[in-house]
Amino acid sequence: MKKTLINRRLFPLIIWITIIASIIAAPSLLPVFRLNLLGRYLSLAIVALGIDLIWGFTGLLSLGQGIFFALGGYCAAMFLQLNSSANLPNGIPEFFGLYGIQSLPFFWEPFKSPLFTFVGIWLIPSLVAALLGFLVFRNRIKGVYFSILTQAALLVFFNFFNGQQKLINGTNGLKTDVTELFGQMVGSDSMQRMFFWITALLVVFAWFFARWIVYDRFGNILKGIRDDESRVRFTGYNTTIFKTIVFAIAGGLAGISGALYTVQSGIVSPQFMTVPFSIEMVIWVAVGGRGTLLGAILGAVMINYAKSLVSEALPASWMFIQGGLFILVVTVLPEGVLGWLQSDGPRNLLSRLGVSRPLSTYPGLEEKSHDEVRL
Amino acid sequence: MVQLILESLFNGIAIGSVLLIAALGLAIVFGLMGVINLAHGELMMLGAYSTYVTQLVFKLPALKPFYNSYVIVSLMVAFLVAAVVGILLERSIIRRLYGSPLETLLATWGVSLILQQFVRSVPLAYASGIIIALLIGLIVPLIVPHDLLSHRRNRLIKVGSLGGSVLVGLLSANWLSTSISRLGRASARNVDVTAPSWMRGGLDLWGITFPVTRLVIIVITIIAVISVTWFLKQSVWGMRIRAVTQNREMSECLGISTKKVDVLTFGIGSGLAGVAGVAVSLLGSVGPNVGGSYIVGCFMVVVLGGVGNLLGTIIASFAIGIMTDLIGAGRLLSIWPDMPSPLASTVDFFATTSMARVLVFALIVVFLQFRPSGLFPQKGRMVES
Numbered sequence: 001m002k003k004t005l006i007n008r009r010l011f012p013l014i015i016w017i018t019i020i021a022s023i024i025a026a027p028s029l030l031p032v033f034r035l036n037l038l039g040r041y042l043s044l045a046i047v048a049l050g051i052d053l054i055w056g057f058t059g060l061l062s063l064g065q066g067i068f069f070a071l072g073g074y075c076a077a078m079f080l081q082l083n084s085s086a087n088l089p090n091g092i093p094e095f096f097g098l099y100g101i102q103s104l105p106f107f108w109e110p111f112k113s114p115l116f117t118f119v120g121i122w123l124i125p126s127l128v129a130a131l132l133g134f135l136v137f138r139n140r141i142k143g144v145y146f147s148i149l150t151q152a153a154l155l156v157f158f159n160f161f162n163g164q165q166k167l168i169n170g171t172n173g174l175k176t177d178v179t180e181l182f183g184q185m186v187g188s189d190s191m192q193r194m195f196f197w198i199t200a201l202l203v204v205f206a207w208f209f210a211r212w213i214v215y216d217r218f219g220n221i222l223k224g225i226r227d228d229e230s231r232v233r234f235t236g237y238n239t240t241i242f243k244t245i246v247f248a249i250a251g252g253l254a255g256i257s258g259a260l261y262t263v264q265s266g267i268v269s270p271q272f273m274t275v276p277f278s279i280e281m282v283i284w285v286a287v288g289g290r291g292t293l294l295g296a297i298l299g300a301v302m303i304n305y306a307k308s309l310v311s312e313a314l315p316a317s318w319m320f321i322q323g324g325l326f327i328l329v330v331t332v333l334p335e336g337v338l339g340w341l342q343s344d345g346p347r348n349l350l351s352r353l354g355v356s357r358p359l360s361t362y363p364g365l366e367e368k369s370h371d372e373v374r375l
Numbered sequence: 376m377v378q379l380i381l382e383s384l385f386n387g388i389a390i391g392s393v394l395l396i397a398a399l400g401l402a403i404v405f406g407l408m409g410v411i412n413l414a415h416g417e418l419m420m421l422g423a424y425s426t427y428v429t430q431l432v433f434k435l436p437a438l439k440p441f442y443n444s445y446v447i448v449s450l451m452v453a454f455l456v457a458a459v460v461g462i463l464l465e466r467s468i469i470r471r472l473y474g475s476p477l478e479t480l481l482a483t484w485g486v487s488l489i490l491q492q493f494v495r496s497v498p499l500a501y502a503s504g505i506i507i508a509l510l511i512g513l514i515v516p517l518i519v520p521h522d523l524l525s526h527r528r529n530r531l532i533k534v535g536s537l538g539g540s541v542l543v544g545l546l547s548a549n550w551l552s553t554s555i556s557r558l559g560r561a562s563a564r565n566v567d568v569t570a571p572s573w574m575r576g577g578l579d580l581w582g583i584t585f586p587v588t589r590l591v592i593i594v595i596t597i598i599a600v601i602s603v604t605w606f607l608k609q610s611v612w613g614m615r616i617r618a619v620t621q622n623r624e625m626s627e628c629l630g631i632s633t634k635k636v637d638v639l640t641f642g643i644g645s646g647l648a649g650v651a652g653v654a655v656s657l658l659g660s661v662g663p664n665v666g667g668s669y670i671v672g673c674f675m676v677v678v679l680g681g682v683g684n685l686l687g688t689i690i691a692s693f694a695i696g697i698m699t700d701l702i703g704a705g706r707l708l709s710i711w712p713d714m715p716s717p718l719a720s721t722v723d724f725f726a727t728t729s730m731a732r733v734l735v736f737a738l739i740v741v742f743l744q745f746r747p748s749g750l751f752p753q754k755g756r757m758v759e760s
Contacts, residue, residue: 061480139743139747140747141743143477144411144477144480147411148671148675148678149678149740151671151674152736153736155736156733156736159729159730159732160729162729163727163729163733275667279484286481316495316496319488319489319491319492320488320489320492322485323484323485323487323488323489323492324485324489325485326481326482326484326486326488327468329481330482330485331468331472331482334478
């Protein structure tokens, strides 16, 4: 038993030390371009954490997280555009001129205030998520129907943002890299370095937050909903409320993630709301290990890094690899890489190779009683 | 006035029939088997590409005189191509995932990515060769007499037929790539299917022009719907399919081979996707992403109509089609010109194709608030789990 104990306790610790060490070392080791990429992928880890909360722990597969991701991004971009357009004609962002708009649309107004923006980045997506979630969960629509509806909602938002040139510059999106913040260009090296630090910090915060959620009684109910929702409802819990809350939390995390991604990639556009991108987010969690928070972070960073490396070398092959990953994870590794490592995966592999050791007791009875939550 | 409404109705039915033919296969696969197939759009794409290949084959000198009938041939070709790929998909991946729809959803999305890239990076001639080999490899065991297969040397026959089908596939790929040079190169660019001369132009009736392409699609849809209904309600295998849908264990006890039923159902659903691909190829250019734009709409049709209900699917697709046309083309304004101005500006705001989709989807979500399981919910009481 000792060996698995080490596996379960020490293994995440080792990973954490590696992650923190590489985050601290990265700014001095990597060129700015790579650092910027790493920062982007770290920000994607936050949306992956949200997906892990709703899918890995609550069993709701949302294919529409791109909505909340993009909403957060738009909030940040609108503030940055307004912040640096004071000297322009009419005091409004440049692109409005192309469509002959003289005055700011009403919903842009509040984004002049930095405070509103900082709150809005997570509050607006989570409110939208709460509304959407409540409407769906109230009718006990779940499983695949929930997935299909979120996908349809994604398409609704995509079409809306894509079609409204005069309100939010439509398909061109909003650029942020030439805007100014604190008197500096957002796209400049020093700002990008700062965004990297902020992102790294927020990933750790988000992890603690998510862990706090799933570690408590609240988390137990979420897992109960995942495993048998009817039973939880018969026990007297209103599952609709719980599902709405966790969906809203995931939406808020997606919003933060989208804002960080936007300032680091320099643009927010309806492309963030395409169907493939939102499904991609799910596969990060699936590969990393659903139901393991660390797995979501690792999955998001690793897969995206692999994506950029493969696409640079062999552009055509990434789609094959990605498609293969989807199939492979679902059929062979349903728990994901980290889940496989933490469960009996390695031991099963060893015994299959013929180097197994006999079990001393019934598997898993001892640790599970006092350590329900896996890292 | 009547003319306007008639025209609007026709456009709505035209949009709806494309939706219906695309959703019909999905209604079978999703409604009867409960399998979420996100690669359905890509099966449509394969159907569209096989229309393109058929068309080019019919341009060869030997078949030139029959060029005008290539659409009819391509319907069958597309059905077979999509059905073969669908059966392969079912036997290799989906079979392992019955009972876990979310996993199926992710795996089939992976398949759809692979199919898209496959079309981009493999020359169409070789893709056709692979499909021909698969088709022969799948059909030969069905045709060969049973006593031959139970013979001592059945392994020899199996290997022989496998080798033969691969050979035929290779030969046909080679022939296609040499005789039609356009098929010999891989390209990610969109291709165009040109309608035969009798399908161009329009039919003038009651002062309205009906485009013949649209009429043909409506006819294809009607035929497909009727034959599917007939198959499910009247034929022996259709009865078996319905039996397995209702109670899998019991059907198995009564001697129905559920494996065969699964393959058949999935094959027919996929084949219908291929037929839908023919319809789609007649409407616009064909590219690797052509199916993706339909898939969400198809799922909405099935959900709105009530899962497992063909009549619901039909009504839902025509309802969505008519609404899309009414809103998207701003017809409400021309039907009712002196609308009060705030309403008129709202109607005007939604009078584009993409905004019409926004409104229609929003309306569907609102509708599902009142009827969570669609227009025609499945009857009976069951514990949801």
